[in-house]
Amino acid sequence: MDLDSSTTATEFPLPPFTLAPLPHLSDYLPSLPSLPNPIDCIPFYHQSAGFYIASSDVILRHIVFDLSSSAPPSPLIAYHRAGPRRTVRFDPSAVRAAIVTCGGLCPGINTVIRELVVGLWEIYGVRQVFGVPSGYPGFYSADPVPLDPKMVDSWHKMGGTALTTSRGGFDLGKIVDAIERHGFNQVYCIGGDGTMRGAAKLYEEIRRRRLYVSLMGIPKTVDNDIGIIDRSFGFQTAVEMAQHAINAAHVEAESAVNGIGLVKLMGRSAGHIALHATLSSRDVDCCLIPENDFYLEGKGGLLEFLDQRLKKNGHAVLVVAEGAGQDMIPRTEAQKEMDESGNPVFLDVGAWLKTELKGWWEREHPDELFTVKYIDPTYMIRAVPANATDNLYCTLLAHSAIHGVMAGYTGFVSGPINGIYGYIPLEEVAVAKNLVDVKDHKWAWVRSVTNQPDFLQTNHP
Numbered sequence: 001m002d003l004d005s006s007t008t009a010t011e012f013p014l015p016p017f018t019l020a021p022l023p024h025l026s027d028y029l030p031s032l033p034s035l036p037n038p039i040d041c042i043p044f045y046h047q048s049a050g051f052y053i054a055s056s057d058v059i060l061r062h063i064v065f066d067l068s069s070s071a072p073p074s075p076l077i078a079y080h081r082a083g084p085r086r087t088v089r090f091d092p093s094a095v096r097a098a099i100v101t102c103g104g105l106c107p108g109i110n111t112v113i114r115e116l117v118v119g120l121w122e123i124y125g126v127r128q129v130f131g132v133p134s135g136y137p138g139f140y141s142a143d144p145v146p147l148d149p150k151m152v153d154s155w156h157k158m159g160g161t162a163l164t165t166s167r168g169g170f171d172l173g174k175i176v177d178a179i180e181r182h183g184f185n186q187v188y189c190i191g192g193d194g195t196m197r198g199a200a201k202l203y204e205e206i207r208r209r210r211l212y213v214s215l216m217g218i219p220k221t222v223d224n225d226i227g228i229i230d231r232s233f234g235f236q237t238a239v240e241m242a243q244h245a246i247n248a249a250h251v252e253a254e255s256a257v258n259g260i261g262l263v264k265l266m267g268r269s270a271g272h273i274a275l276h277a278t279l280s281s282r283d284v285d286c287c288l289i290p291e292n293d294f295y296l297e298g299k300g301g302l303l304e305f306l307d308q309r310l311k312k313n314g315h316a317v318l319v320v321a322e323g324a325g326q327d328m329i330p331r332t333e334a335q336k337e338m339d340e341s342g343n344p345v346f347l348d349v350g351a352w353l354k355t356e357l358k359g360w361w362e363r364e365h366p367d368e369l370f371t372v373k374y375i376d377p378t379y380m381i382r383a384v385p386a387n388a389t390d391n392l393y394c395t396l397l398a399h400s401a402i403h404g405v406m407a408g409y410t411g412f413v414s415g416p417i418n419g420i421y422g423y424i425p426l427e428e429v430a431v432a433k434n435l436v437d438v439k440d441h442k443w444a445w446v447r448s449v450t451n452q453p454d455f456l457q458t459n460h461p
């Protein structure tokens with residue numbers, strides 16, 4: 001079927017798709033209040049046609065089709081659209097909302113908290129909003145902190161999380177007991193893949209206990225390792241911050257004889273920050289990520305590549321994601337540790353690479369000048385406030401979360417899918433990993449920009 005030549009519009013039927021479930025409190029609590037949405041009374045909003053989202057409004061997860069393919073496409077998935085519903089299932093005066101932040105930092109967490117508080121207060125007239133300090137353990141080990149718009153007014157300008165966060169300490173029974181004890185009937189969990197896994201268990205336990213509590217997840221991770229949604233909030237700010245480290249590495253390398261600027265960026269199992277920072281910078285000669293094994297010695301290896309690059313340019317810039325090359329670094333049994341959440345704690349691949357490079361130069365070019373400047377901005381790229389783009393994203397994310405919870409939905413994650421905000425079942429997001437696909441165009445673009453080796457083991461003896 002040659003569609004290039006068609007000069008007129010051609011109609012095609014939409015392929016069949018499956019609508020993902022969206023849990024609702026009425027699934028197990030048949031007699032819920034049903035009230036008009038308080039937005040009806042806010043003069044700033046004009047409830048034109050389509051303002052309120054209906055349960056029939058859906059969005060497709062995949063929007064790329066091969067019309068020439070005769071084989072039926074693999075079943076397409078659709079999700080319910082995010083946004084305000086005509087009726088709400090909570091009396092705003094009876095809402096007691098809890099916000100908790102878990103795991104590592106990411107630019108914009110405080111903006112999400114701020115917009116949850118302001119949105120609940122101003123749009124829905126909720127007057128009882130609490131912050132749960134120090135992550136999941138805070139439910140049972142700390143007192144909730146009452147929040148209001150005045151208190152959170154400038155939080156969007158602050159990095160980190162004003163509620164404080166933690167890893168580990170997830171105790172299902174204690175947390176749900178605390179939710180009941182405090183009378184929380186809405187719970188907003190801000191966190192990464194680990195937090196989403198925890199939230200999915202909390203939702204199941206709340207449902208098992210048939211509690212009138214809506215719990216949802218707002219995905220956060222600077223690594224951008226959460227699947228299904230377009231990207232994590234704060235990720236673009238982190239990539240922007242990484243530029244400063246790469247620029248410094250480039251200046252140091254250019255100013256030295258046979259200088260190498262080496263930058264380690266975050267990315268435990270996914271190298272998105274390193275990839276995007278490399279593409280944004282144009283000064284990087286080689287980008288190493290966990291998804292693409294590399295080797296040092298021999299034909300097609302990193303050392304051969306650097307030797308050529310130093311001969312040609314006199315300097316080179318290397319960007320390495322912290323999770324890359326971990327299986328190459330010698331480690332003692334004692335060093336096989338995990339963090340409090342069970343995430344692997346890595347050895348410093350940057351320090352190891354610096355040592356390897358210096359040893360190599362000593363062996364190959366003992367009489368020539370050489371220097372490696374190693375920059376590890378690690379926490380500097382995630383402990384900053386969100387940039388303008390991410391601040392706007394955090395606001396839309398928080399509002400879509402509130403609209404869904406007030407409408408009585410539960411056990412979901414809110415996030416943009418192909419740019420349109422949707423509600424995704426928690427357990428789907430909790431298992432959906434987002435790794436760099438080294439066979440897609442972006443990685444090919446990195447290799448064309450850097451002209452780095454493909455490190456295919458076939459070249460490697």
Ligand SMILES: Nc1ncnc2c1ncn2[C@@H]1O[C@H](COP(=O)(O)OP(=O)(O)O)[C@@H](O)[C@H]1O
Pocket residue numbers: 102103104135136137166167168169170191192193194195196197198199201220221340341343
């Ligand atoms: N599989 C899991 N089940 C329940 N709780 C989990 C699970 N994985 C992580 N958690 C909890 O979620 C919180 C954050 O997890 P962590 O992996 O540290 O960060 P992130 O959520 O940012 O990836 C921690 O309190 C951790 O105990």
Ligand SMILES: O=P(O)(O)OC[C@H]1O[C@](O)(COP(=O)(O)O)[C@@H](O)[C@@H]1O
Pocket residue numbers: 102103104105106167192193194220221222223266267268322339382
């Ligand atoms: O904050 P910690 O415990 O030092 O963990 C650092 C790790 O956190 C991360 O920023 C990701 O953490 P999250 O999964 O909690 O977002 C990794 O990039 C990094 O390896």
Ligand SMILES: [Mg+2]
Pocket residue numbers: 103192193194221
């Ligand atoms: Mg994580």
